[in-house]
Amino acid sequence: MASWGRRSSGMVHHIKALSKVELRGKAGEMKGGWWRYPLQPGVASALVPRSWPCVNTMASLFLVQRFKSSLPQKQVEDDDGDQDLDFPGGKVAYTSEMKFISGSYDKRIPCYRVLGDDGELIKDGSDFEKVNKELAVKMYSDMVCLQIMDTFMYEAQRQGRISFYMTSFGEEAATISSAAALTKDDIILPQYREPGALLWRGFTLQEFVNQCFGNKDDGGKGRQMPVHYGSSKHNFVTVSSPIATQLPQAAGMAYSLKMDKKDACVVAFIGDGGTSEGDFHAGLNFAAVMEAPVIFVCRNNGWAISTPTSDQFRSDGVVVKGQAYGIPSIRVDGTDALAVYSAIRAARSMAINEQRPVLVESLAYRVGHHSTSDDSTKYRSLNEIEHWKTDRDPVNKFRKWVELNGWWSERDEADLRSSIKKQLLKAIQVAEGMEKPPLTELFTDVYDLPPSNLIEQEKLLRQIVNKYPRDFPSDVSLH
Ligand SMILES: Cc1ncc(C[n+]2csc(CCOP(=O)(O)OP(=O)(O)O)c2C)c(N)n1
Ligand SMILES: [Mg+2]
Numbered sequence: 507m508a509s510w511g512r513r514s515s516g517m518v519h520h521i522k523a524l525s526k527v528e529l530r531g532k533a534g535e536m537k538g539g540w541w542r543y544p545l546q547p548g549v550a551s552a553l554v555p556r557s558w559p560c561v562n563t564m565a566s567l568f569l570v571q572r573f574k575s576s577l578p579q580k581q582v583e584d585d586d587g588d589q590d591l592d593f594p595g596g597k598v599a600y601t602s603e604m605k606f607i608s609g610s611y612d613k614r615i616p617c618y619r620v621l622g623d624d625g626e627l628i629k630d631g632s633d634f635e636k637v638n639k640e641l642a643v644k645m646y647s648d649m650v651c652l653q654i655m656d657t658f659m660y661e662a663q664r665q666g667r668i669s670f671y672m673t674s675f676g677e678e679a680a681t682i683s684s685a686a687a688l689t690k691d692d693i694i695l696p697q698y699r700e701p702g703a704l705l706w707r708g709f710t711l712q713e714f715v716n717q718c719f720g721n722k723d724d725g726g727k728g729r730q731m732p733v734h735y736g737s738s739k740h741n742f743v744t745v746s747s748p749i750a751t752q753l754p755q756a757a758g759m760a761y762s763l764k765m766d767k768k769d770a771c772v773v774a775f776i777g778d779g780g781t782s783e784g785d786f787h788a789g790l791n792f793a794a795v796m797e798a799p800v801i802f803v804c805r806n807n808g809w810a811i812s813t814p815t816s817d818q819f820r821s822d823g824v825v826v827k828g829q830a831y832g833i834p835s836i837r838v839d840g841t842d843a844l845a846v847y848s849a850i851r852a853a854r855s856m857a858i859n860e861q862r863p864v865l866v867e868s869l870a871y872r873v874g875h876h877s878t879s880d881d882s883t884k885y886r887s888l889n890e891i892e893h894w895k896t897d898r899d900p901v902n903k904f905r906k907w908v909e910l911n912g913w914w915s916e917r918d919e920a921d922l923r924s925s926i927k928k929q930l931l932k933a934i935q936v937a938e939g940m941e942k943p944p945l946t947e948l949f950t951d952v953y954d955l956p957p958s959n960l961i962e963q964e965k966l967l968r969q970i971v972n973k974y975p976r977d978f979p980s981d982v983s984l985h
Contacts, residue, residue: 714735760793
């Protein structure tokens, strides 16, 4: 609930704004059968039908007229004489040929890449965004940092020091290069395997580790499972476990940015497994119809825990689903930092300049287990894992390109790794030694005034802790 609240703050703001206007009621002027009510500066004015001038129910808020489409309407050519069907939604050509459109594909949608596995440009004059030394070195350094953090925290879980962890092995470029292509005003809604994007935005190793240990400096006050990061400072909405819920929220947030005429977009991540949720379809369709500036980034990593993509969908992956919803879409090599960076830059400018959603399907294999609760060797071959880990590692690939440019040396590599390891050991030591948030925090931040059932639950919990103190952690203060 708390995270929903954060996610919806833009919409809530607008709903509040609209409620105030409707209650005020008088300031409106008539225009073409609609009452136009000015809102505060920078917010689109609200239009309410003339026959409902005084309604102030929540339902009436959704009667506000939407933005007019700015996208060109497609003219449909008929192929059967000059006959066509003039139908709501546009003209459709008649045909005398009884033909089903195919459910299969002759040729799969190609995957855009810039770099080969050896880190060299596939061809001279490749179509990609230029990346300078400073940007490239930060992208590479963050990828290395993420890999080392994952290695240390995975081990920390195995040693019983934290309860759970998820690694990003194999997908470092997909998340870090995506974030690198955005501005800090763009709002990120993660699924959960996107700490790389948060790292890029400046979330510190100490903050990551505090969250995993759920100590009193954890921004989520220890209420979430490890890896459920969030940061309002970095415009990164808190991870929420139920898959795909972030997509309809992303469409709404993006519409809110549109209303505010912001030079920013929303970026919502989803896994291949997440695309089987109804929310994936609702989110894409909503965004398409409302022409909301949101980039949906699907990290197709081949697996949803133990479910392979062949059991997930029979379409040509995810990219074609965007087209079905009227969303421009691209498939990109998620192990290629330059390709991801370029595709997201282009997607961002389409989303903002054309005010519409864009879908990016990134192909990068999940090299690690799904989480620390999983053993992926039970359902996939070691050879398959090893191939992606050694031959197709996105971090090594990008390192080669950075080195080929003369921007990185063995010495730089050694210094970077040693500095990150030191920082991590320190961060873990600090986080582990820190006390937990007090028990009272379990009941705060959702309601302004706690309802009676919550008060009752808190009372009950205290009674149980007092009765069985040895069953509860001793470092949690009851006050
Ligand atoms: C609505 C919902 N259903 C099921 C789950 C359990 N679950 C957690 S992760 C996961 C797999 C998701 O796979 P994918 O979207 O491909 O992401 P990946 O882990 O591969 O990054 C499932 C089924 C959940 N968290 N939420
Ligand atoms: Mg997956």
